[in-house]
Amino acid sequence: MALSSQPFLAMHHNLAGLWIAFFAVLTTPVHSKTAAPDVSALNVMYSSLNSPSKLTGWKSSGGDPCGESWEGIKCSGSSVTEINLSDLGLTGSMGYQLSSLTSVTYFDLSENNLKGDVPYQLPPNANHIDLSNNEFTGGVPYSISQMTDLQYLNLAHNKLNNQLSDMFGKLPKLKELDLSFNSLSGKLPQSLASLSSLTKLYLQNNQFSGSINVLAGLPLDKLNVENNKFTGWIPEELKDISDLETGGNSWSSGPAPPPPPGTPALAAKHKAKKENGKSVISGIAIAGIALGVLAVIVILIAFFSRRSSSPSSHFLDEERFSQNRSFTPLTSQELSKDLHDDIPRGYKDFKSVDSSAAIDTKALQKSPSIGLRSSISDRVQSFNDNEFANRLNARRSTSVRATPFSLVDLQTATGNFASGRLLGEGSIGRVYRAKYADGKVLAVKKIDSSLFHGGRPEEFSEIISNISKLHHTNIAELVGYCSEQGHNMLIYEYFRNGSLHEFLHLSDDFSKPLTWNTRVRIALGTARAVEYLHEICSPSLVHKNIKSSNILLDAELNPHLSDCGLASFHQRTSQNLGAGYNAPECTKPSAYSLKSDVYSFGVVMLELLTGRMPLDSSKAKSEQCLVRWATPQLHDIDALAKMVDPALRGLYPPKSVSRFADIIALCVQSEPEFRPPMSEVVQAIVRLVQRSSMNMREDLGASRRMDDYDY
Template structure:
């Protein structure tokens, strides 16, 4: 009997061991779906979903499929969902299929999306804005459908790494501009739908793609339809194609037999292409020889011109890829400049003399912003892109700006700055600019020449993380500066004015914002000669473009802050700034440290709603920056614990150096940049991590 009981217990125990076990879903996946559920207005049709906690894999949430403890598919098509998708989708690192098509979702497509996805379908919703740049890093993407929405921006050059993409549908939107050159890299693309948009320019970038199905109807395309596309299943009507025979392809372009045969007005075939191409090649070859001979006799441009080119390279995204931190930068970039310096022609629109004589010109010095390793194509593209950049801002008439701002209507007011108000200027062609109307009290005595000198100095500041000056106006006692308009607002708005379900600032994004802003300040302090002190670094002066790249505004306006240091943002002033003359580059470093504290804690520099010991952010936070337990409690709750603890600690160490009471103990901005870059390296960040969401990491991740 005893032996029989033992056998029975053994079978029970063995049965427990071999019975199916539901793995509890990974916490980042749960958190991302919780936020998504709340952002979708907690719809009842999503059975099993919760706004906090739960087990999506174990409890079979509606539309969710898993592999083990990881969510791999989200299919919520046609459920009548409203709201938005939330800001933590990039935590879903195992999701390969993402379908929210045929719903009623509004607003911009989130910047953060599942980073390793192969199938995205967001078609037939009400999304506006542009195609998020994070898609550029989805190297596994095979299917992308954003058709039948209200997307209305131009396409960024984001397709260079999407070699696996087979189907792309952007139809029935209001997308405009030329097709990006990186379309040429879509080496697997079989089906492309671009119909019913506002695209313009030629479609030559599509000529050598393996397309089987193409629709470009009802756009504003011009030029000729490439011969390579004429034999595939395509729709091309409703465009402004050129009539008559197409010109011969440029030297080196791919030729096909049918390209050499054109038709005259009578419909007769004539073998003219070969002859024309031969003549064109001969002429181009002769011109090339003459240019080569001439360029050898020309002396290379002044070295400061190369440095200006070098510091002015504009990126559509401020990358944090580990390849950028390569120690081979100095050798590689010098070789690039040596090989390309002679190709810089004298027609480049940067005014060399004015740069030589300008107090704001940049000397022969490399900042850490350039520690990147470009390939030859990237270098050539960046070099050529700067040839259209001029140091002279456009002069706008007062009447033009009055019309564009509705006579500076209250409804167009973007904000009140320390030296004046900022208005949104909207033009008939859809262009939007920001107009800073400087307080007239700052120009008592009619110092128009002083204003124009300030404009001249600001217009020479070119850096990817500095808000670009577009133009100016000085009429009838009005002095205005015209800037790029940043639709995503400021860091202050993201941190302090967003609701809990629209704030997309993950830990990776915050580090990227800090690094980009630090590079801008480093440029002002250590690249420009003489050094330029900002004097007004604060979160409301850090503006975001469509990809959440930071752009420091109010650069070059320190002259207006000479009257009193109280013009500066309250809570950002360094202790020594009791009078304007005491303000130095080290005071800027302190203000930047306060911005980093905002990124860390999500708190404002001064907040009277907090208990008295916590009202001053620096005073409250500084004693806790080296206490790992206290640090975990003061971190922004919006991060929901999704950050690497060691990365947080190192970030706090940098802050502690910046906000020291004694100016001489604060580091120069170049050291701050290097520290942030080392933080990136140690955290093993790469492009995918940067576009991916924050996730909990164990110590072995380091």
């Protein structure tokens, strides 16, 4: 019986095995096919990296990265989750579709030879990004501001050369940030103070300036700020860091001024938190600190109550505080460093109690640690005597970074607003050149006083507050303001290369014309400035005055859009935009919209393409209106070649010009609903750049200071 059962058992066993195998085939796929957006993004990346053979498995079109085990790619299901291409000798760039890689959490292309800007878009949900030891130029992309899962960011050992934007306010998980060994400049943004998890920060070997006070409240274990241009004092809170490197800066000597009221308690709280329970401040100590602060406040109130009866006394008594430190008069050289540097040292590092980025003018008034020489009064008016500054301070919700200038000082610097210092005149006022003894130059926009008739007293302070919140590489940033004796003025950085209008239409025969690459760069930078106003600012801002004369060019011919935040003035002026920039629907001031801004930008692009003015009565009647003349020809290759600015002398890539014309055609459509949003315009120009020759991309990356934010 046992012998006869063996064949049956064997057959039964084989059938069972077949059933199991069949079931496995039915229920287990060989591999999930990679999601289409991931495939497309990696295809573009491969082409942008010059299709290197060392990336085994990679393709420029199609393929299955997850199923075919592409080099450096890891997946979960059908989604790419890791890209690790470190130290492979890669060249080129990373492409322009990285934002499609929504499941990528680990992104490492360090130790390669990648050039151009860090891409405007990065994998949006990454928690680890390492692009160190490449040759990236430009700035830190603003898209990082939206990457709330980011824990590690390393951009060290590149050629980044921009200022840091205020992009760190929504990165609660960021633990390590390395920007060392670049050429980054400017002051540290206030939003760095929001990095509540940051334990390691490397900023060494850059060109940062100003103070490092913004770092005082961070839970840092390692901090390296060596070999920069930092000034002021090292905050006491940072001196407790176990691994601190601060050499190679211009630190102030002598004792640091006492912090503003409330700071000691905050510092003690931070210290207690950092020690993590090892040495917690006792309730008695906290009570003592609170009582001490309260006592200081009471003394200050009494002091200033007594001072208020003496209107002729504008500044704190210098002798009273000379034992703490002395101040030197503010010089024009200090004025040139940054917009905060218009305030004497010791002032500029104070900020409001509510931790906004505002300069708290009342704190400056009331701090007993501040002493001023009387000679400073001819530059910055007394805060006690400046009702406008007090109104600004009274609005706790504002974020004011601009510095108050005195009327006397501006009159001196502009030759009493002499006609020889006049830079230009627009619908809301005149702009003058203000020159100081050391050669520092500023631009002063003197707003027509008639625009304030019947308005609210606080209106100008609100405008200053709103403009001061605008921070973008391609927007002319407000330096200061003056509101005295019925004069209302805005002070901006002076751009020696003037405006795009002057470059295109007023240059003489000896001037070097703008190259095609530079024109594309100007278009892209301006587009991104408008996109910032439309889609990053909340609420959205309509510019209402986009034209070539409001696009200022710095020493490297990078664009800076001016007149931002002044739409309320344009709303009430009898004049419209500069002739030829108005969208067809803008028959009255209230008709301006985001879409009319897009139209005006399209006209600027037409100027860049053709070298013609929007309206030119010297042309034949059929050619006087640039949009009307150019629009029918934008898709005609032969006609387009004849439209291109003769100053280019034929030195341009025809395909690039054709794509540029396609973007213009979208922007200047007569129906506003058909015009694209500015984010799409930016994308289109970026694609134009990406599809152009490698040399063009390198030129674009090396010569411009871009990227504040993602599109």
